[in-house]
Amino acid sequence: MTTAGASEGGRAPILLFRDIDEPGLNTLEVYERRGGYESLRKALAMSPEEVLEQLKASGLRGRGGAGFAMGTKVSFLPKGAMDKYLVCNADESEPGTFKDRELMQKNPHLLIEGIIIASYAAGANRSFLYIRGEYSLQADVLDAALLEARAAGYVGAEILGSTHSLSMVIHRGAGAYICGEETGLLDSLEGKRGNPRLKPPFPANQGLYQGPTLINNVETLSTVPAIVAMGGEEYAKLGVETSTGTKLVSVSGHVQRPGNYEVELGIPSREIIYGLAGGPPDGRTIKCWFPGGSSSPVLTAQDLDVPYDFNSMAQAGSMLGSGAIIVVDDSTPILNVAMKVAKFYRHESCGKCTPCREGTNWTVRMLERIDAGEATPMDLEIMASVQEHIIGNCLCVLGDAMAMPIGSMIAKFKDEFEAHMESARVHNGLGASAASDTALAAQGAFDA
Amino acid sequence: MSTPEDVLRAARALELEAAQEGLPPRPIRRFEHGSRAPGWDAPADLAKDPAEIPDPALTPVPEDLRTEIEAHMANYPDRRSAALPALTAAQRVHGWCSPEAIEQVACVMRVTPAYLESVASFYDMLETSPAGRHSVYVCTNISCSLCGADELHAEMLEAVGADPEFSVRSFECLGACDIAPMASVDGVYVGPLTLADVPQLIDDVRAGRPVLPEKQLARRLVADPHANTREFPEHPVEGEA
Numbered sequence: 001m002t003t004a005g006a007s008e009g010g011r012a013p014i015l016l017f018r019d020i021d022e023p024g025l026n027t028l029e030v031y032e033r034r035g036g037y038e039s040l041r042k043a044l045a046m047s048p049e050e051v052l053e054q055l056k057a058s059g060l061r062g063r064g065g066a067g068f069a070m071g072t073k074v075s076f077l078p079k080g081a082m083d084k085y086l087v088c089n090a091d092e093s094e095p096g097t098f099k100d101r102e103l104m105q106k107n108p109h110l111l112i113e114g115i116i117i118a119s120y121a122a123g124a125n126r127s128f129l130y131i132r133g134e135y136s137l138q139a140d141v142l143d144a145a146l147l148e149a150r151a152a153g154y155v156g157a158e159i160l161g162s163t164h165s166l167s168m169v170i171h172r173g174a175g176a177y178i179c180g181e182e183t184g185l186l187d188s189l190e191g192k193r194g195n196p197r198l199k200p201p202f203p204a205n206q207g208l209y210q211g212p213t214l215i216n217n218v219e220t221l222s223t224v225p226a227i228v229a230m231g232g233e234e235y236a237k238l239g240v241e242t243s244t245g246t247k248l249v250s251v252s253g254h255v256q257r258p259g260n261y262e263v264e265l266g267i268p269s270r271e272i273i274y275g276l277a278g279g280p281p282d283g284r285t286i287k288c289w290f291p292g293g294s295s296s297p298v299l300t301a302q303d304l305d306v307p308y309d310f311n312s313m314a315q316a317g318s319m320l321g322s323g324a325i326i327v328v329d330d331s332t333p334i335l336n337v338a339m340k341v342a343k344f345y346r347h348e349s350c351g352k353c354t355p356c357r358e359g360t361n362w363t364v365r366m367l368e369r370i371d372a373g374e375a376t377p378m379d380l381e382i383m384a385s386v387q388e389h390i391i392g393n394c395l396c397v398l399g400d401a402m403a404m405p406i407g408s409m410i411a412k413f414k415d416e417f418e419a420h421m422e423s424a425r426v427h428n429g430l431g432a433s434a435a436s437d438t439a440l441a442a443q444g445a446f447d448a
Numbered sequence: 449m450s451t452p453e454d455v456l457r458a459a460r461a462l463e464l465e466a467a468q469e470g471l472p473p474r475p476i477r478r479f480e481h482g483s484r485a486p487g488w489d490a491p492a493d494l495a496k497d498p499a500e501i502p503d504p505a506l507t508p509v510p511e512d513l514r515t516e517i518e519a520h521m522a523n524y525p526d527r528r529s530a531a532l533p534a535l536t537a538a539q540r541v542h543g544w545c546s547p548e549a550i551e552q553v554a555c556v557m558r559v560t561p562a563y564l565e566s567v568a569s570f571y572d573m574l575e576t577s578p579a580g581r582h583s584v585y586v587c588t589n590i591s592c593s594l595c596g597a598d599e600l601h602a603e604m605l606e607a608v609g610a611d612p613e614f615s616v617r618s619f620e621c622l623g624a625c626d627i628a629p630m631a632s633v634d635g636v637y638v639g640p641l642t643l644a645d646v647p648q649l650i651d652d653v654r655a656g657r658p659v660l661p662e663k664q665l666a667r668r669l670v671a672d673p674h675a676n677t678r679e680f681p682e683h684p685v686e687g688e689a
Contacts, residue, residue: 014672014674014675017670017672017674017675018675018677019675019676019677019678019680020670020675020676021669021670021675021676021680021683022676022678022680023680023681023683083525092623093620093621093623094621095589095590095591095620095621095625096590096591096621096625097621097623097625098623098624098625098626100623101623101624102670105666106670126525132623133532133536133571133573134573134585134619134622134623134632134635135623136635137635137636137637137665137666169523169524171529171532171533172532172533172536173532173571174532174535174536174571174572174573174574175571175572175573175574175619176570176571176572177620177621188532189529190526190528190529191524191526191528191529191530191531191532191567192528192531192567193566193567193570194570194571209525209526250625250626252591252625252626252628253590253591253594253595253625253628254594254595257671258591258625258626258627258628258671259626259670259671259672260626260670260671260672261671261672262672262674262675276672276673277671290590294589294590294621324625326590326591326594326625328594332594336593337590340589340590340593341590344589344590344620344621347620348620350570
């Protein structure tokens, strides 16, 4: 990992994406030539507690969605000699998110180095990298990189002559969104259906094979070498107070330059959507945007100046989530957006908890009723109340992940839903009579 | 505790009662998703023993498959962790998770076939019914559908027609919204696709050529203009000279 200093020319440093397209970066040779695995040597020269202190000082928050402080998470693991596990969550399935894919495909050794350092800090001797089955190219790249790292003595027994040993297994999933949820992932890794578990006990105490387990996202772990290289306090100077560092943002949907961008947390969202990604196509305006994947409540064009960081997004009534911005312009009816989101969660609900299993299903059906012209305005209220009854009532947050965006769409685009309902009713709904009523009303027939 | 027989007896009694009062028999409620599993509404025969772990002497397993599954099992503290990689390997051999494939995996892993069936039915990439040799997943999630993925999916289905070699299906977010609308063709990501690309894509697969090499994800450079400090060439993709 090359050490990048503080801001260069006013712009934030690029920590994860620096020269990421350099040919051969996925090989050990080029990675080492660029200073790779130097952070690991530096970390192994410190005590695990000192590495942990650096992670805590960095203020690094989890990049997978929940935004939990990574250093704190590591410190939750019990001390003492026992089998402890580190699991890297590479089941990147949140719609709109594709940052980990690019990172793993182009710079696999950065992730492997991050896993080794984090396992040293946590005292874990076994690590598993759970990558979604669809990412076969990325898994192949990681497999090759892991072979090289093993041969070079970075992974295995007594790494670089230290007392720390680590095994690493790359485990390919087989297509299930719920396996991105940490306890669902653990069940899947144990060879079961990926059903989430009741918490507590939290994975830090009882996780994989009932042992203490640290679970972190790819981007979080890939940031660790940079933190060790530059020092936790130096890293904490990047970004804003409650959201330190840089973040990979995946921008997609109705933008001219979709893709991954590394930004300093706290920059205005407008700068990402318009400045970097080019905004919606000419002549169109933004109707709404998801700031953190399809699970985050939608924001509108009025929220474009909200700083892009964890707390500001929460204050604006949404969340930073996985850092995936999906832009929807005014050419798309909001009902279509809601339908896509709801159908996705209906398909991916594991079916364990009733509010999620039934709530996602009925939400889709009610949206279909609206589209078919069979709904009444009361249906919107029922649909909103269904969302409220899902939130907080399940083992995991999959149901909430549908309820929050759908609820926010109903609240913010109520007029459009009602207009859609009315026009659908007139055009293809149950009532031809209703249509003639409307026609009569238009002619003023019902005026006193 | 009521056994399935009790439930049936109670249901028949209700039917009889209805018939005596001259009412039409009450229909048994069926749920559309229930019909996915054949025999879902048949009562379980609790007297029957569950299928046991297959007998190695009576279950021939291809040697390559056995070696691969055993290698996976050795990776984990608990052999059951190898269920997903093992089923994926068996699917590669058999084309889908057929009863025979499940039987063979169960035999090597020393678990019951029912356990593996429960796992296989959970994951989208494990096929529980016969599937074509070539899988085409068209992402139809939010970002791709905003860019026209639903039309692409329809076009793809039409272009393939009744060809049994292909399984074209819509898939949840494949994590490549930067190349929306996109598809994963036998695991290779291609995009952004237009409707005009579809015939070429199908032809490439039929001919065994690399699929649309100029549109493969693997060759793309990062979108962030600040990431690369120097100019780099596009990445080479497999099959290119």
